Structures are given as C-alpha cells and as structure tokens.
Amino acid sequence: MSKGPIPIIIQFVVLVLLQLLLFNNIRFSGFINPYVYVLFFILLPFDFSGSLMLVLGLAMGLILDLFMGTPGVHSLATVLIAFVRPGVLNLIAPHDGYDLNTLPRVSQMGLIWFVKYAAIIIVIHHLVLFYAEVFSFSHFFFTLLKVFLSSVFTLVFIVLSQFFVFRK
Amino acid sequence: MRNLLRLIFQYRVLILFIIFEIFSFVLIIVTGSYQEARFYHAGQKLNNTISNKFQNTRDYLSIYKENKRLAEENTRLYNLLKSSYRISYVDSSFAGDTIGVRQYTYIGARVINNSVNKKYNYITLDKGSNQGIEPEMAVICDEGIVGMVKTVSENFCVALSLLNPRFGVSAKIKNSGFYGPLSWKETSADNAIMEDIPHHAIINIGDTILTSGYGSVFPENCMIGVISKFKLKGGNYYEITVKLATDFQRLNRVQVIRNEFRNEIITLEQSTANE
Structure with missing residues (x-):
C-alpha cells in the first residue's frame, strides 16, 4: 500500500465493490447502514492533490449513487469530505507536522490519532449523507440517531480493517 | 485575463468543490420521479446481475436453514x-x-x-x-x-x-x-x-x-x-x-x-x- 497510483485505484475499486456487495446488505435492526467506502478518502496520502481528490470524490459518489438509486446524495457527501479532509488533517496535526513519507495508518500514526481522524471524517460524511437522503429535518432526532449508530459501525469496520488488511 | 486565470488556478480546489456540490445538490433536487426512475434503472440493471450472483451464493449458504424450514412444513402438511x-x-x-x-x-x-x-x-x-x-x-x-x-x-x-x-x-x-x-x-x-x-x-x-x-x-x-x-x-x-x-x-x-x-x-x- 504505497503512494503510487495503482494501489489507489485498486483501493477505489475494492471499496466500491465491498460497499455495494457486502456492506449495503448489512442492515442491523433496519437502520444501521455502515458506509465503509469512506475509508478510501481516509487512506489517501497526506499531500494528495486537493483538486484530484475532489474529482475522485465526485466519481465515487456518482458511482455509488448510480448503483443505489440515490442521485446526488452520496456525491454530495463524498465531495464534501474530499474538500474538508486537508482542513481536518491540519486541525489534528502533531506538533511537528506530518512526515510526508508516512501514510495515515494506525501502524504509522498510532491508534488514538487514527480513530480521532477517522471519526471526524466519518461523522461529517454520515451527517451530510443521511440528511441529504431524507432531504428534510422533519425527523431530525431519528436521523441523528441513525447518523450516530451508523458512524459507530463504520468506524469499527474501518479501525478493524487497519489491523487485518493494512497491518504493515 | 492572465490574472483571472491565475486566480482561478489559485482557488481551483474551492471552485471545483463549489461546482461539484452544486451539481450534486441540483441532482438531488431536479431528479423527479421520472429521472430518478431512469437513473435507478440504469444502475439497477447492472447491479441486478451482480447481486443475483450474490443472492445465489447467499441462498446456497442458507440452504441448511431453508431445508429445515421446508422439512418442518412437510411435517405440518403430512399431518393435514x-x-x-x-x-x-x-x-x-x-x-x-x-x-x-x-x-x-x-x-x-x-x-x-x-x-x-x-x-x-x-x-x-x-x-x-x-x-x-x-x-x-x-x-x-x-x-x-x-x-x-x-x-x-x-x-x-x-x-x-x-x-x-x-x-x-x-x-x-x-x-x-x-x-x-x-x-x-x-x-x-x-x-x-x-x-x-x-x-x-x-x-x-x-x-x-x-x-x-x-x-x-x-x-x-x-x-x-x-x-x-x-x-x-x-x-x-x-x-x-x-x-x-x-x-x-x-x-x-x-x-x-x-x-x-x-x-x-x-x-x-x-x-x-x-x-
């Protein structure tokens, strides 16, 4: 899992497929839907081009929208996290900044930093996604509960992936 | 003109972001039932082929449970x-x-x-x-x-x-x-x-x-x-x-x-x- 373009493309494809084929079929008690594909944006290198990330965000969002039949909903959320990710990274940067030779992984940045970073991205994504999906604030607290529970599950899957897939 | 281009280049991320978000937002709003149906249909066709394959696998994995259910139903029907x-x-x-x-x-x-x-x-x-x-x-x-x-x-x-x-x-x-x-x-x-x-x-x-x-x-x-x-x-x-x-x-x-x-x-x- 280095910085080259090929691993990033593979991650993109694998996460889209995992989301569509596996995680879309996980419906704990009806309203917990983990959206694990967010992991793609979390794993991109620290100095990844902002505009390219936006293009990838739009592409991923539209692909997912196409398959889930929700035009615009996922792309709204993915473009947003692609945009805010550099800001989030700055917010939780270590004192001496990021070493550009490292990648945002548990193995390199530590568990606490990673959970903080992933949680912020996931919550932003899920907030936008769930409210865009219902497109109203009429069931505000019910939607908020969905956001919270789904975020927890997504976070658990993403942190687990760090221990099973991206170990080294 | 050159200054304008430089300005655009300097703020390209922000501009791209705004364009993409407006695009997504418009997609959400304008897709009435007809467009949504078309949109859904296009993706769904492909999705169906894939998920059919997955459903087959899932059916196979749940074959034990399904068999049990059918056997129980058989017992009930035999008794009738x-x-x-x-x-x-x-x-x-x-x-x-x-x-x-x-x-x-x-x-x-x-x-x-x-x-x-x-x-x-x-x-x-x-x-x-x-x-x-x-x-x-x-x-x-x-x-x-x-x-x-x-x-x-x-x-x-x-x-x-x-x-x-x-x-x-x-x-x-x-x-x-x-x-x-x-x-x-x-x-x-x-x-x-x-x-x-x-x-x-x-x-x-x-x-x-x-x-x-x-x-x-x-x-x-x-x-x-x-x-x-x-x-x-x-x-x-x-x-x-x-x-x-x-x-x-x-x-x-x-x-x-x-x-x-x-x-x-x-x-x-x-x-x-x-x-």
Whole structure:
C-alpha cells in the first residue's frame, strides 16, 4: 500500500465493490447502514492533490449513487469530505507536522490519532449523507440517531480493517 | 485575463468543490420521479446481475436453514393429509366426510448418523421419547420408506435401516395388489428383495412397489421402489428385485410416523392369537 497510483485505484475499486456487495446488505435492526467506502478518502496520502481528490470524490459518489438509486446524495457527501479532509488533517496535526513519507495508518500514526481522524471524517460524511437522503429535518432526532449508530459501525469496520488488511 | 486565470488556478480546489456540490445538490433536487426512475434503472440493471450472483451464493449458504424450514412444513402438511385420518364407514358418517379420527402423526427428524455399507445398518435420529418417538414407529423420507425405530432414548432414537436384514416390511405391487414380505439381502445399497408373489401374478419391470399397510407400522401406499428384475424361484413363487426409491447415501430429513391405533390393533391381534 504505497503512494503510487495503482494501489489507489485498486483501493477505489475494492471499496466500491465491498460497499455495494457486502456492506449495503448489512442492515442491523433496519437502520444501521455502515458506509465503509469512506475509508478510501481516509487512506489517501497526506499531500494528495486537493483538486484530484475532489474529482475522485465526485466519481465515487456518482458511482455509488448510480448503483443505489440515490442521485446526488452520496456525491454530495463524498465531495464534501474530499474538500474538508486537508482542513481536518491540519486541525489534528502533531506538533511537528506530518512526515510526508508516512501514510495515515494506525501502524504509522498510532491508534488514538487514527480513530480521532477517522471519526471526524466519518461523522461529517454520515451527517451530510443521511440528511441529504431524507432531504428534510422533519425527523431530525431519528436521523441523528441513525447518523450516530451508523458512524459507530463504520468506524469499527474501518479501525478493524487497519489491523487485518493494512497491518504493515 | 492572465490574472483571472491565475486566480482561478489559485482557488481551483474551492471552485471545483463549489461546482461539484452544486451539481450534486441540483441532482438531488431536479431528479423527479421520472429521472430518478431512469437513473435507478440504469444502475439497477447492472447491479441486478451482480447481486443475483450474490443472492445465489447467499441462498446456497442458507440452504441448511431453508431445508429445515421446508422439512418442518412437510411435517405440518403430512399431518393435514387425508390419509393421516381414519375414516370409519359406519352408519353415522357419510361419504365424503374427511373429518375422521387421526390415525397417523408425523414427526420431523434429522439423520445424525447413518451407514449403508455394513451388514446391519442403523440410522440415528435427533428425536427421542421427549418428542414422542416410540419403538416400532415407521421412518420415511420424501423419496420413500427408510426404516423402523428400534430403540429410543430421551432425545435420540436409533432406527433399523431398510438396509438391515432384521428389517422387514409388507409390500405390494401397485398395479395388481399382490403383496409379500420385502427385505434387504445384504446386496447393494439400492436393492431389496420381495418374495412370495405367486407365479400367476402379472409382473412388469418398472412396476411400483408400495407398502401394503399390513403390520400397523407403515401407512398404506408409502413408496418403496420399482421392480428392476424378477425370477421364478422353485416354480411357484417369484423373487422380485426392487430398486429402492430412497437414496440412503444422502439421507438427511426424515419423518417418523406414529400409528395412533397401533396398540389397539396389537392388543386385539394378541388376544385372538391367545385363544
């Protein structure tokens, strides 16, 4: 899992497929839907081009929208996290900044930093996604509960992936 | 002009972001039911092909649960069958009255141990006296007869397999009604021998062999198999080789049958024999 373009493309494809084929079929008690594909944006290198990330965000969002039949909903959320990710990274940067030779992984940045970073991205994504999906604030607290529970599950899957897939 | 381009380049991320978000937002708003349907259809077509494949796999993985459900449903339906009820043709009942007294009760069970290659083959089932199983109850499966319960513990029972020389059942030829004992002669796992069919009986290869209902273990007309060959033995009686309908190598779900009138019949027969 280095910085080259090929691993990033593979991650993109694998996460889209995992989301569509596996995680879309996980419906704990009806309203917990983990959206694990967010992991793609979390794993991109620290100095990844902002505009390219936006293009990838739009592409991923539209692909997912196409398959889930929700035009615009996922792309709204993915473009947003692609945009805010550099800001989030700055917010939780270590004192001496990021070493550009490292990648945002548990193995390199530590568990606490990673959970903080992933949680912020996931919550932003899920907030936008769930409210865009219902497109109203009429069931505000019910939607908020969905956001919270789904975020927890997504976070658990993403942190687990760090221990099973991206170990080294 | 150059300054404008530089400005755009400098803020390209922000500009791209705004354009993409507006695009997404407009998508959400403008896609009325028609566009959404078109949009959905396009993606769904591809998605369906993929998820069909996945569904097949999922179906396969849940096959155990599904089988269990179907076996339970079979038990329920067997119990509703007309042939499970005894219709007493006395003056007080009229023709067409199917609400008789229940004669046969079916209890679904699963095979947890089975052999086909020994001399004396036995089948262990996962139901016992707690579930109402008693010795000498019939065991059948969807394909045909399987055996007879021999010993019972609280939660399990062991049945004589048809593939056991100690097992015998009264069989009949469906077309002509001639009956005779059928048992297994330690041959292969898919053949049994039926004897005592008189030489004047008309027999064809492929004729169906059913249970006769004598002996008060098996209900009448349970499938046993078909005639695969026959020969005259000693000039007077046919010895018929029956190809068994049950595939004993793949036995899984079976039904144990209780004859509610068995005790009454046996007591009556014994009291007659003792006279």
